[in-house]
Amino acid sequence: DIQMTQSPSSLSASGGDRVTITCRASQSISRYLNWYQQKPGKAPELLIYAASSLQGGVPSRFSGSGSGTDFTLTISSLQPEDFATYYCQQTYTAPRTFGQGTKVEIK
Amino acid sequence: QVQLVESGGGVVQPGRSLRLSCAASGFSLSSFAMYWVRQAPGKGLQWVAVISFDGSNKYYTDSVKGRFTISRDSSKNTLYLQMNSLRADDTAIYYCARDRGGYDSAFDYWGQGTLVTVSS
Numbered sequence: 001d002i003q004m005t006q007s008p009s010s011l012s013a014s015g016g017d018r019v020t021i022t023c024r025a026s027q028s029i030s031r032y033l034n035w036y037q038q039k040p041g042k043a044p045e046l047l048i049y050a051a052s053s054l055q056g057g058v059p060s061r062f063s064g065s066g067s068g069t070d071f072t073l074t075i076s077s078l079q080p081e082d083f084a085t086y087y088c089q090q091t092y093t094a095p096r097t098f099g100q101g102t103k104v105e106i107k
Numbered sequence: 108q109v110q111l112v113e114s115g116g117g118v119v120q121p122g123r124s125l126r127l128s129c130a131a132s133g134f135s136l137s138s139f140a141m142y143w144v145r146q147a148p149g150k151g152l153q154w155v156a157v158i159s160f161d162g163s164n165k166y167y168t169d170s171v172k173g174r175f176t177i178s179r180d181s182s183k184n185t186l187y188l189q190m191n192s193l194r195a196d197d198t199a200i201y202y203c204a205r206d207r208g209g210y211d212s213a214f215d216y217w218g219q220g221t222l223v224t225v226s227s
Contacts, residue, residue, distance in 0.1 A: 034213045036152075043202055043217035044152065050211050087152055091212035094157060095166055096142065101151040 002026050002090050006099035012107040019075040021102045023088035028068045032092035035064055035073045039084045109133035109216045111203050116221030119193055129186040129203030129218055136179050140206040143188045145199035193225045
């Protein structure tokens with residue numbers, strides 16, 4: 001299985017901050033990389049697919065970039081509803097594996 | 108609209124069995140690969156099992172091989188996870204998720220999750 005490693009595991013930020021989360025794959029996955037947001041008690045929701053494409057209905061303050069093994073998720077201006085845990089996932093090959101998650105907390 | 112509804116979770120003793128169901132509506136299970144993903148309390152997401160769109164391929168994470176079986180009933184449009192020889196470390200919320208496949212492959216729909224607690 002392809003291993004996905006996210007950093008940091010958690011971060012504290014304030015509303016309006018720019019936040020960046022990184023994800024590294026154990027081998028090249030081209031641009032087959034997705035990002036999910038999960039809020040407490042809820043199922044994950046798809047934010048970004050194919051490294052940089054925004055899922056319908058997702059605010060434009062979310063963006064993704066990268067290819068090969070290194071990827072980033074950026075939130076340009078953190079909003080109260082963005083405090084959550086974020087997961088990356090590779091879909092280059094089955095099984096679709098996840099990173100360990102990054103929890104974004106209120107500073 | 109597309110919907111996934113899990114059921115079958117509960118409290119079970121170690122070594123016993125449980126079967127989870129995931130009823131799909133708004134699409135045909137036979138057209139998509141389907142996953143079971145679990146989340147232990149306070150932990151991250153872990154894929155558990157996958158069945159290919161045509162049912163010909165099934166894969167399992169190492170910790171459940173030989174104990175869990177993924178299947179589907181096309182007539183009921185329902186996905187299943189048969190879990191045998193349950194252990195305490197199987198305690199988790201179990202989600203079913205649809206993999207839409209292709210270049211923009213992603214888990215675009217998830218169920219609400221069903222909690223499995225393995226405890227004596």
